[in-house]
Each structure stands twice: as C-alpha cells, then as structure tokens.
Amino acid sequence: MNREITVTLMVLVTTTASIVGILCFYTNNEIQRLNNDTVETKIHEVTAMSSRFALRLQYVTGMMEVISHNTTMADPPTYSNLISDQLKGIPEDADSEKRNIAKILLYKKFDLDYVFYVVPNGDIYFVEPFSSQLNVLQLNLSFRDWYRGAVDTGTTYVSEVYTSSNKQHNVISVVVPIYDDEKSLNGIFGGTLNLGAVQRAFSMxxxxxxxxxxxxxxxxxxxxxxxxxxxxxxxxxxxxxxxxxxxxxxxxxxxxxxxxxxxxxxxxxxxxxxxxxxxxxxxxxxxxYASSNALKNEAILLIVAMTIISSTSGFIVIRKMYANVVLTQMLKKINLELEKKTEEIEQADIKKEEFAAMITHELKTPLMPIMGYCKMLKTKMLGELTGEQLESVVTIENNAKRLVSLIDDILDARKLDLNKMRFKMEDVSIDELFEEIHSSYKVLKEKGKEFVIDMQVHGSTIRTDKMRLRQVFDNLISNAIKFTPDEDAKIEVGAKYADNKIRFYVKDNGFGIPPEKQVNLFKKFYQIDTSERRKAGGTGLGLAISKGIVENLNGKIWVKSDGKSGSTFYFELPQ
CATH class of the missing domain: 3.30.450.20 (PAS domain)
Structure with a gap:
C-alpha cells in the first residue's frame, strides 16, 4: 500500500469518524432538548389542571363563606324542635328561607351533590335536595371529621375524602361554622363537592x-x-x-x-x-420520550448507513481514487438529514404554540366568579342595591360576558387555524332550525327591526353540526343587527335549493359593503374602516370563524353588496 493510498485512507477514516462524532453530539443535544420540552410541556399541563381544581375548590369555599354571612343563614335555626330521626332533619316546608338559599347555591352548577346545615350537637337540620335528606343513613353527623374540624378550628374546614352513601362516588365536604354575636355556635353550614365530576372531566x-x-x-x-x-x-x-x-x-x-x-x-x-x-x-x-427515542433510532440507522457507505467508499477510493467524489456525495446527504431535523424542530415549536392556546382557555376561569357575584348582587342575595349600584353591576356583568365571548371567538379561531375544531355530525331538520332562529330573534320587533324568515325547503334535513351551523347564523345575524339603522330596519333569513346543495342566506337593508372592502372581509380581525361601522364595534373574528366552520362542513360562503343598499351573505352546504 503506497503512501498516497495510506493518506487517502487515513483522511477517509478521520473524516468519517468526525462526522459520526458530530452527528452523535448533535443527536444527543437534540434528544436532551426534546426530553426537556416533553417534561416542560407536562409540567405546564399539570400546573394548569391542578390550578383549575384548586380554583374550583377555592371558589366553592368562598361562596360558602359569603353565604354563611347572609343574615338569614346567620340566624339561629328556628325549627330545630322539628328535627326527627324519621326525616333525618326538619320537614321539607320548614325554614324555607334557609332552604331556598341552599337551593340557589346547589343550582349554581358548582358540582355540589348536596348542601346541608347541622345544629351544634351534630344533628342534621336540613339537606338540599330534600330527597338526599331522606336517604341519609344517620341523623347525627358528629362522627365526621369535618364536624370536629369546624368545631375545633372555628373556621372553614375541608374534610377528608369519603364515599357518599347517596351518590356512590368520592366526595369532600366544605363546611363553615356559624357563630352568633356571643361567639356561640349556631350551626355548621356545608356543601359536599362531587369528586366524580373531576373524575368525569379526567376521563374526557x-x-x-x-x-x-x-x-x-x-x-x-x-x-x-x-x-x-x-x-x-x-x-x-x-x-x-x-x-x-x-x-x-x-x-x-x-x-x-x-x-x-x-x-x-x-x-x-x-x-x-x-x-x-x-x-x-x-x-x-x-x-x-417516544419522539426522542425515534430520533435516537434514526441516528443509529444513519450511523450504521454511514459506516457501510464509508467502508464501501474506502474500498472504492483505495482502488480507484475517487475519494473527493464519494466524500462530496456523503456530505450532501448529511446536509439533507440536518435540514430534515431542523424542520422537525420547527414542528416542535408549532406544538408549543398549540399548548399556548390551551393556556388562553384558562383566561375564562376568573370570569366565572365575577359573573356569579354579579348575579348574586342583582338578585339581592348580598343585600339591597341603589339604582346606580345596580346599573354598575349590570355594566360589569355585560362586559364580563363580552370578554367571555371574545375569548370564545379567539379560541374558535385558533382551533380553526390548527384544524383542531371538532364537529358532531347529525341529521338536522331545517324547519326546526329556523323555528329556533325565529324564536331567538323575534324580540327584534320590539327594537324597531323587522325579522323575516323565508323558507323554501320545508321538510328537508341536512347532515351537519347543528351547534356550529347555528353559530354561523348567529354571527351573520349579529352583524346584520349592528349594521342596520335603528328605524325601518329589515333582516331576512332564508334557505332554498341550489343544485344538490342548500343555500342559506342572511339579508339586511343596512349600509352595504363597498366592493373594494369585500376581498378582505373574511380575514381575521378585519374591520371596515368607516365611522358607522366603527361605532358598531366587534372583534373582526365572526366572519373568519363562520368561513372556517362552513368550509370544514364542505361548504362555501360569500357576500353580495353594492356598497349602498344593504348586504346579503350566502353560504351553501351539501345535503
């Protein structure tokens, strides 16, 4: 073997070893990054879901404490002499004021199985719903840990987990001791939180x-x-x-x-x-770590392939001295593999954006207590309000609802961008759909706006997602309401056959849309920049969401307007 062949072989071996080393170094770093991303993503998810559970418990606890300070609930139990072992408390019609407060709390959809009140010795005073009271196995509940915890601490107490004899699933009780002005115990007010609802949410x-x-x-x-x-x-x-x-x-x-x-x-x-x-x-x-394991396996296969190629190339180089050609080809192939890995990294970043969308969803959680308290204030549960105070509460509630709607729109737009919106296909009666629409918007007549239904497809059904189809109608009708005059306004909603499809439309006699503005109308956050429309407000997401829903239902949507005398929005769906 002459010197030239020896040098060539050494260069080939050294180069191959270097490339394999670099590839191993890069692969190891990439595997570590993917593993770290996996752990970080899981940590964020666990943090978000545990925070939702803790917030739900804190909200229920806060509501129990607020209600315990209500004048009616703070008064001593008046009908304790009517407690009987047969009824496991007082009769259903006794102390209706306390029972009604408990019913309101129960119907707030806080996942409470039942709400109860016990007298100082641990006997049940009442349980709501009353059917649960009749199913209680024992009249005296002083054996429960929450009873001793509330009495000993004198403050709100959360019980150990136990299995409800009524509901046959795991629960915890949140109780608040109620004292009179003399610091004597009047009773214990509590609610039983259904952990089965958390279980149900987990399974979904x-x-x-x-x-x-x-x-x-x-x-x-x-x-x-x-x-x-x-x-x-x-x-x-x-x-x-x-x-x-x-x-x-x-x-x-x-x-x-x-x-x-x-x-x-x-x-x-x-x-x-x-x-x-x-x-x-x-x-x-x-x-x-499936993604990093897959990358590791690919790297091993690549190293094996490179070794085989290098051996074959070395044999050819020794015999024919084509080292430069072979090495050039190998380097090109490696560059292609590196580009592929770079693309995979970019895909991992996209997944991070998807996770950020889930965090956006958590913005809605703090709004629920705000709306709950507003409703309590409006229903005078926390005392009488002046007219000015009541008007402020209504303003707060309306703006909270607007913010919930905005978040819903952003989430829907995000789902459509990522192709993650789910559709529940079913056979929908068009007659029933239009009856529901007419029922929802017939009140417009009281506001000086004429609402007309023009149905030409009686008795027809369509296979689609009813909720999403109704969302499209609501978006289009909402726009028509905003952009029509306060007097002599007319909004027409209709449906007719078009070939093998059904064409729906929403027509108004409003301001119209200039032709040059129509090309961007279905883009996200687009606003027609005129003073009249700017007064109407809106996020600019409604039409973009409607377009995304219709296209996912295998349809199409468009608008016709001369820019002067109203607009008509059409969309077609297959039968």
Missing part, C-alpha cells in the same frame, strides 16, 4: 399514549383516576410515595417503576383546606 381528557392522571390525598390515597369511570374509583393507597417538593413551583419530576414499567411521573402539590394533595401525570418512559 385527550391524553398521550398510555398516560393517566391521578389525584392523591395527604394520606397518599388515590381519590381521582383518569382510567376509571365516574363512580369507579375506590379510595385506595397509592404505592408510590411522592417526595415533598423542594422547588418554588411545588412540582416534582421523577422516574420510577410502577407495575413493572419504568414511568415518568410529574407531580404537583395542591393545598386542599389544611391538607396537601398531589396531582400526578404518569406515563411510561418509552411513550413519554
């Missing part, structure tokens, strides 16, 4: 492969399990002991073995009353 989550969520209490008992139905979770001890968090975020990341499988566990502490619970996300390591 779009989890990753083989991933499941758990909530464990301070005794390490499993109280919510995403793998089980609403009433299928037995309170059982969880074999894994989660260490106390040492971080400021109360979040732990660990790998361990459960049921013979190595798993990734993300846990976060939640403060439930005086106890500390844990929210856990558990997924097998192989599934959690």
């Amino acid at each position: 989550l779009d989890l990753r492969p083989n991933e499941y969520m758990l909530i464990t209490d301070h005794n390490h008992n499993v109280v919510v399990d995403s793998r089980q139905p609403e009433s299928g979770v037995e309170i059982r001890r969880f074999q894994l002991t989660v260490p106390d968090s040492s971080s400021k975020t109360d979040t732990n990341v660990m790998t361990t073995v459960i049921d013979g499988k190595e798993v990734l566990v993300i846990s976060r502490e939640m403060h439930v009353g005086t106890h500390t619970w844990s929210f856990l996300s558990i997924q097998p390591i192989a599934d959690a």
Whole structure:
C-alpha cells in the first residue's frame, strides 16, 4: 500500500469518524432538548389542571363563606324542635328561607351533590335536595371529621375524602361554622363537592399514549383516576410515595417503576383546606420520550448507513481514487438529514404554540366568579342595591360576558387555524332550525327591526353540526343587527335549493359593503374602516370563524353588496 493510498485512507477514516462524532453530539443535544420540552410541556399541563381544581375548590369555599354571612343563614335555626330521626332533619316546608338559599347555591352548577346545615350537637337540620335528606343513613353527623374540624378550628374546614352513601362516588365536604354575636355556635353550614365530576372531566381528557392522571390525598390515597369511570374509583393507597417538593413551583419530576414499567411521573402539590394533595401525570418512559427515542433510532440507522457507505467508499477510493467524489456525495446527504431535523424542530415549536392556546382557555376561569357575584348582587342575595349600584353591576356583568365571548371567538379561531375544531355530525331538520332562529330573534320587533324568515325547503334535513351551523347564523345575524339603522330596519333569513346543495342566506337593508372592502372581509380581525361601522364595534373574528366552520362542513360562503343598499351573505352546504 503506497503512501498516497495510506493518506487517502487515513483522511477517509478521520473524516468519517468526525462526522459520526458530530452527528452523535448533535443527536444527543437534540434528544436532551426534546426530553426537556416533553417534561416542560407536562409540567405546564399539570400546573394548569391542578390550578383549575384548586380554583374550583377555592371558589366553592368562598361562596360558602359569603353565604354563611347572609343574615338569614346567620340566624339561629328556628325549627330545630322539628328535627326527627324519621326525616333525618326538619320537614321539607320548614325554614324555607334557609332552604331556598341552599337551593340557589346547589343550582349554581358548582358540582355540589348536596348542601346541608347541622345544629351544634351534630344533628342534621336540613339537606338540599330534600330527597338526599331522606336517604341519609344517620341523623347525627358528629362522627365526621369535618364536624370536629369546624368545631375545633372555628373556621372553614375541608374534610377528608369519603364515599357518599347517596351518590356512590368520592366526595369532600366544605363546611363553615356559624357563630352568633356571643361567639356561640349556631350551626355548621356545608356543601359536599362531587369528586366524580373531576373524575368525569379526567376521563374526557385527550391524553398521550398510555398516560393517566391521578389525584392523591395527604394520606397518599388515590381519590381521582383518569382510567376509571365516574363512580369507579375506590379510595385506595397509592404505592408510590411522592417526595415533598423542594422547588418554588411545588412540582416534582421523577422516574420510577410502577407495575413493572419504568414511568415518568410529574407531580404537583395542591393545598386542599389544611391538607396537601398531589396531582400526578404518569406515563411510561418509552411513550413519554417516544419522539426522542425515534430520533435516537434514526441516528443509529444513519450511523450504521454511514459506516457501510464509508467502508464501501474506502474500498472504492483505495482502488480507484475517487475519494473527493464519494466524500462530496456523503456530505450532501448529511446536509439533507440536518435540514430534515431542523424542520422537525420547527414542528416542535408549532406544538408549543398549540399548548399556548390551551393556556388562553384558562383566561375564562376568573370570569366565572365575577359573573356569579354579579348575579348574586342583582338578585339581592348580598343585600339591597341603589339604582346606580345596580346599573354598575349590570355594566360589569355585560362586559364580563363580552370578554367571555371574545375569548370564545379567539379560541374558535385558533382551533380553526390548527384544524383542531371538532364537529358532531347529525341529521338536522331545517324547519326546526329556523323555528329556533325565529324564536331567538323575534324580540327584534320590539327594537324597531323587522325579522323575516323565508323558507323554501320545508321538510328537508341536512347532515351537519347543528351547534356550529347555528353559530354561523348567529354571527351573520349579529352583524346584520349592528349594521342596520335603528328605524325601518329589515333582516331576512332564508334557505332554498341550489343544485344538490342548500343555500342559506342572511339579508339586511343596512349600509352595504363597498366592493373594494369585500376581498378582505373574511380575514381575521378585519374591520371596515368607516365611522358607522366603527361605532358598531366587534372583534373582526365572526366572519373568519363562520368561513372556517362552513368550509370544514364542505361548504362555501360569500357576500353580495353594492356598497349602498344593504348586504346579503350566502353560504351553501351539501345535503
């Protein structure tokens, strides 16, 4: 072997080893980044879901405390002499004022199974609904931990988890002791929070492969399990002991073995009353790091392929001295692989944006208490209001509703951008749909706007998503209402056959849309820049969302207007 061949072989071997080393270094860094992104994403998800659970509990606790200060509820129980073991409390028609307050709280959809009031010795005074009172097994509840906790602490107390004998699912009780001016105990007002509703919400989550969520209490008992139905979770001890968090975020990341499988566990502490619970996300390591494992396997295959190519190339170079040609081809191939990996990184960034959209959804959560308190103020639950105060409360409530609507529009637009909006297809009667629309908007006549229905497809049905179809109509009718004059306004909604499709339309006699503005009309956040329309307000998302819904339903939407005498919005859907 002469010197030239030896040098060529050494250059080839050295170059190949360098490329493999660089590829290994790059692959290792990329795997670490993907694994870190996976963990960070899980931490954000666990943080968001645990915060929602904690916020729900705090809201219920706050409502119980507010109601306990109501004058009626704070008064001593008047009919305690009517308590009987047969009724497990007082008769249904006794102390209706306290019962009515309890009913209002129960009907607020806070996932409360029932609301109750017990007298100082632990006997039940009443339970709402009354049917639950009749099903109570014992009259005296002083054996419950929440009774002793409320009496001992003199403040709001959250109970241990127990299985409701009435509902057959896991619950916790939130109780507030009520004292008179002499600091004597009048009674204990409480509500039983349905953990089965959390279980039901868990079972509907779009989890990753083989991933499941758990909530464990301070005794390490499993109280919510995403793998089980609403009433299928037995309170059982969880074999894994989660260490106390040492971080400021109360979040732990660990790998361990459960049921013979190595798993990734993300846990976060939640403060439930005086106890500390844990929210856990558990997924097998192989599934959690599937993307990085796939990248690792691809790198191994690539290294093997490169080794084979280098060996073959070396043999050819030694014999034919085509080293430069072979190395050039190899470098081109490596560059293509690097570009492919770069594209995969960009796709990972897109997934981050999708997760940010989920966080946007959490903006709605603080608005619910605001609207709840507004309703309580309007119904005089917290006392009488002056006319000016009531008008301010109505303004707050209306703006909160507008903000909820804006968030809904942003979320819908985001879902459409990511092609994540779900559609529930069903057979929809057009007659029934138009009857509902007419019923919803017939009040416009009282505001001086004529609302007309023109149906030419009686008895027809269409296979579509009824809720999303109604959303399109509501957006178009809402625009027509905004852009028509206050007097002599006319809005017409209709449907007719067009070939093998049904053509719907919303027509108004408003200001019209200039032709040059129509080309951008269905783009997000687009506003027609005239003073009349600027007065009407709006986010500029309604038409963009309507276009996205119609196109996802295999239809099309367009507008006709001469810019002077009204507009007509058409959309067609297949039968």
